[in-house]
């Protein structure tokens with residue numbers, strides 16, 4: 001299905017104001033502990049902030065606005081305010097420090113910032129070093145020069161800027177599994193396109209659905225799943241500042257959430273409270289960000305009775321492009337190309353390989369990568385196909401099976417071994433809570449498989465357990481894939497989005 005958009009399009013008009021205009025202003029929109037906003041409430045908050053941005057902070061369309069806060073109703077209002085004013089939102093991970101914020105401000109040429117008062121220090125430290133940043137307002141504060149005080153001086157109405165459908169509205173930074181964050185541009189029509197693809201064809205939410213989850217809105221998985229998708233169908237969302245597995249279960253109970261977005265690790269931790277979850281209204285569970293091991297799918301189904309919806313997305317593509325709903329899920333496969341997208345597996349020359357062959361994943365659709373950096377762009381988009389950096393195989397039915405990141409393919413004594421395959425095998429052992437597998441240089445074999453293992457409570461690290469884990473892998477997958485080296489850790493290095501950072505397992509000073 002080819003998507004058509006008018007040449008003038010503002011995603012805030014479509015996702016927010018439209019509901020109020022069509023008489024749904026009183027419908028529940030956003031909840032948080034102690035907060036319950038209708039669509040009309042969110043609209044007037046966003047309008048006031050848009051007025052502050054334009055009238056008091058001098059924002060003109062096309063300027064970049066840094067947003068820094070944990071997930072919260074105010075962050076959602078700020079995001080829509082930027083859209084309304086024709087600005088470009090650059091949402092940043094709450095935990096970033098001054099030394100990480102500064103290159104983002106510089107690379108994105110950020111002029112304005114809206115920041116949660118509790119997170120002000122690191123941003124102010126970055127700003128003091130001399131950047132393009134000119135105007136900053138803090139929120140969640142009673143201070144006279146804060147955003148809330150300014151909002152009270154401004155009207156609750158705002159005429160949205162007539163942006164073009166292909167005006168940039170988001171500059172998204174990747175979450176840094178390789179260390180260096182990269183910025184990608186997305187247009188107003190891209191925001192509408194992702195709402196018209198995966199949610200409409202795979203999730204199919206209803207207006208009475210209540211969304212909840214862990215990914216920060218600075219991660220496009222969270223922006224889509226916890227803000228854009230619920231609003232696109234007039235549903236409501238719960239925005240939690242902190243969303244550990246425990247806090248998520250508590251939140252699902254307290255708010256009667258029906259749709260959950262989180263990462264595989266979080267599902268593994270939440271499964272212990274499966275009995276409790278069975279007594280809630282939760283019915284749809286989406287996993288993305290990392291490959292979903294078949295064992296995690298089974299664990300979740302057995303604990304809660306719910307089949308997970310897996311989906312692969314990327315910051316470069318804005319959201320999910322391969323997925324399967326509960327009815328068509330296949331263990332070990334991510335799913336099929338989402339309607340609107342095309343996907344294929346290609347060789348080094350970019351030619352499609354036959355089904356069953358491992359190669360590079362290439363995708364094409366209404367959204368795609370636009371890096372700020374030309375050289376990176378040439379590597380990611382070749383002949384109109386986005387190369388995500390993932391090794392996949394497609395089966396005869398068009399289901400895509402994840403193998404590894406292309407750079408996480410271990411070559412040991414001539415064998416190709418995908419890290420996640422060894423990780424999945426290890427994870428089936430009762431002693432293993434989490435694990436990460438990498439290839440380390442070896443004189444004889446080129447590389448050997450090395451596993452880093454976090455044990456479940458009650459298991460003791462030592463040579464006996466190493467031997468047991470090695471034998472276990474040999475019996476689970478082809479024996480040559482077993483980890484010749486095993487190291488025990490208290491925890492694995494992960495990004496703020498929950499993604500394993502294999503490159504940090506390589507680092508000598510772990």
Ligand code: 3UK
Pocket residue numbers: 174175219220221222287288289290291292310311312313314315316318319320334388389390402405497
């Ligand atoms: C990996 C997966 C296997 C894969 C994201 C949903 O993760 C997101 O974006 P990032 O830019 O990372 C992209 C890379 O992460 N990945 C994500 N999901 C899966 N691998 N199975 C999956 N289900 O390597 C991909 O190239 O951080 C996810 C929606 C929006 C997103 N930005």
